[in-house]
Amino acid sequence: MNNDQRLVFVNHIRDAAKTVRPQGLKPQSPNALTQREDVKHIPASIDLQGxxxxxxxxxxxxxxxxxxxxxxxxxxxxxxxxxxxxxxxxxxxxxxxxxxxxxxxxxxxxxxxxxxxxxxxxxxxxxxxxxxxxxxxxxxxxxxxxxxxxxxxxxxxxxxxxxxxxxxxxxxxxxxxxxxxxxxxxxxxxxxxxxxxxxxxxxxxxxxxxxxxxxxxxxxxxxxxQPMSKTIGDYLQDILCDIPGMMEDVDHLFNTNDCQVSANFISQKLQGSFEQLNSLRISWNFMHPHSCWRQKTVREFSEIYHGTVEQVLWFSDLETAIEFVYFNTTHLILHSILGQLMSLPDTCCVFDAGMSPDDNQFLEASELVFWNHEDRYRNAQAICQCVDYMLQNEGGASGAFNLLFPLKVAYNHLSGFPIMQKWVAGVMEKISTTKGLFIAAQILEKY
Known part of the structure; x- marks a missing residue:
């Protein structure tokens, strides 16, 4: 075998034509016989090497x-x-x-x-x-x-x-x-x-x-x-592109014991990011009113069945699912920065635009909801509920590709749920072995 293993199309129709006709079956018309003779001329396989x-x-x-x-x-x-x-x-x-x-x-x-x-x-x-x-x-x-x-x-x-x-x-x-x-x-x-x-x-x-x-x-x-060509997904990426700078500023703050003014500046920037993200969320929900829905997990059809994920989220298309996942991911990363700032004394208060379980009466019909700092694990769970759809989608590897980073972020915010963290690790292993993305096997440990 050479370095490009032969790619072959197998003609199953011809194989079926070889099947012996059961006794008692009526003789076929000359037309049908002619058609079957034509089938014999189709090769059993076609070499696709070229x-x-x-x-x-x-x-x-x-x-x-x-x-x-x-x-x-x-x-x-x-x-x-x-x-x-x-x-x-x-x-x-x-x-x-x-x-x-x-x-x-x-x-x-x-x-x-x-x-x-x-x-x-x-x-x-x-x-x-x-x-x-x-x-x-x-x-x-x-x-x-x-x-x-x-x-x-x-x-x-x-x-x-x-x-x-x-x-x-x-x-x-x-x-x-x-x-x-x-x-x-x-x-x-x-x-x-x-x-x-x-x-x-x-x-x-x-x-x-x-x-x-x-x-x-x-x-x-x-x-x-073409200003109107910029999508909500593009604006969401704008916020993601701001996050590394905020991370660097926070690290500088902790490493140099800088003055309180620096902490307040970062807090204001973080506040602005939370507000921008929530504004985009509201627009996204308005534009996608029926693009996401819940359904019960079915063991036979689930890529990674687990009893703790009783319901999964389904979407009208993969692009919508990816945006949903990255909304939740961005919200969680901003909360990671907020958590660091909260450990500093006398830091400016940051309003995260997140809801608490007590606010259920005000919840919107959409599944895209931002939770407050104490309940942010719910956004991590929302990412996990997208896994079945994104792995079963016809572009399953594409869905898996777009889950790598969000699942890592979700994993970090599920520290109080070790069973869910173990489930996420299993998903990563499956992506590594079945979706052609070997890096998934190590991403939880090394990133």
């Missing part, structure tokens, strides 16, 4: 990046990257991650080895490409940024090392900043900015260091030509 690249690339895009949309209907911005030269840096980087994903989910070790070879070559090509850039040429082709992004996703699929993935996050951040906010105003660039902002902000949160994405120009200029 279409191997197309198969693995299509599988990768449709299963892992299904939620990425272009403003142009029926156009996948990621597939467009693969339409160029196969030996280009972007083409090689994309193929390496597509092969890694396909080989992991289909258990093809030869292809996995070939993907690792492609990865090494792609890294060298990317270094060469960047080395040819002059200091005066700050603008980079979007294909170069896609290359770095693909290599980062490869690490999530093939490695449990957080440090390797974080290195690629830093690389993606550097290339994005070099391109500048004006470089992402065109429709074709919006998809990569959407992914990059998530990658960069999550990587920055891991290091608790601010990112250039918190600057106002990065929140306005990319959408300046």
């Amino acid at each position: 279409f191997k690249n197309e198969v693995v690339i299509s599988f990768f895009v449709k299963n892992l990046f299904v939620w990425i949309k272009s403003s142009l209907e029926d156009e996948s911005p990621i597939l467009n990257i693969f339409s160029g030269k196969a030996d280009s840096t972007a083409g090689m980087s994309g193929l390496c991650v597509a092969e890694a994903f396909f080989s992991t989910t289909h258990s093809i070790p030869e292809m996995k080895f070939h993907a690792s070879e492609l990865y090494g070559r792609a890294v060298q090509k990317l270094k060469t490409d960047l080395g040819t850039k002059t200091e005066t040429s700050r603008s980079l082709p979007h294909a170069t940024i896609w290359s770095a992004l693909f290599l980062g996703v490869y690490e999530m699929i093939s490695s449990d090392s957080m440090s390797n993935w974080l290195q690629h996050c830093h690389g993606v951040a550097a290339l994005t900043e070099m391109t500048g906010p004006y470089g992402f105003q065109m429709d074709a660039a919006k998809a990569i900015l959407q992914i990059n902002r998530s990658f960069i902000s999550i990587g920055a949160m891991a290091n608790r260091k601010r990112t250039f994405l918190e600057q106002d120009e990065w929140k306005h200029i990319p959408w300046a030509l």
Whole structure:
């Protein structure tokens, strides 16, 4: 067997045609016999080796990046990257991650080895490409940024090392900043900015260091030509991009015993983030009045059945589910910062816009509700209730991909519920073994 295990289409119709006709069955018409003769000429299997690249690339895009949309209907911005030269840096980087994903989910070790070879070559090509850039040429082709992004996703699929993935996050951040906010105003660039902002902000949160994405120009200029194209999800990412800076400021406050003015400044900034997030939540609930509903967990159809999760949340589409999960995740991270500030004496009071169980009579019909600091575990539980839908969705790997960070955040806020934490660990293990994302196995311990 070569390094690309043969991909074969099996013709089950022909196999069925070989079945012996039971006695007593009426003779078939000449027409039917002719049709059956035609079936005999169809080979039992078709060698798809010549279409191997197309198969693995299509599988990768449709299963892992299904939620990425272009403003142009029926156009996948990621597939467009693969339409160029196969030996280009972007083409090689994309193929390496597509092969890694396909080989992991289909258990093809030869292809996995070939993907690792492609990865090494792609890294060298990317270094060469960047080395040819002059200091005066700050603008980079979007294909170069896609290359770095693909290599980062490869690490999530093939490695449990957080440090390797974080290195690629830093690389993606550097290339994005070099391109500048004006470089992402065109429709074709919006998809990569959407992914990059998530990658960069999550990587920055891991290091608790601010990112250039918190600057106002990065929140306005990319959408300046089409202001109405900025979605609630984009505004939600704006808040996520502010969080690493707040984390860094809080750490500085604790490490240097800075004056009370600094603590009050951070409190005011945190207050503003809570208010922005709650305003977005209200708008989201208004725009999605019937997009989320509860249903009982059915053991036979549950990806990860557990008695403590008696009800699950179901959604009209995956994009809505991802936004719901990230609303809860962002609320929880802001509460983590609030918890640190609350340990300081005489800190300004921060209103988190969260509800308490005593406020049940005022609850909205929507499932997206923010709870106060003492009851924030309910938002963590809401994330857990989305797992079944996001893993069973037709883009199950895509749902799993978007659960990695939220489940880690939920895990941290379920310390008073060890049974639920054990369940989350089991979900992460399942994602690692069945969804082609090996990094999930270690994310709870090392991140």
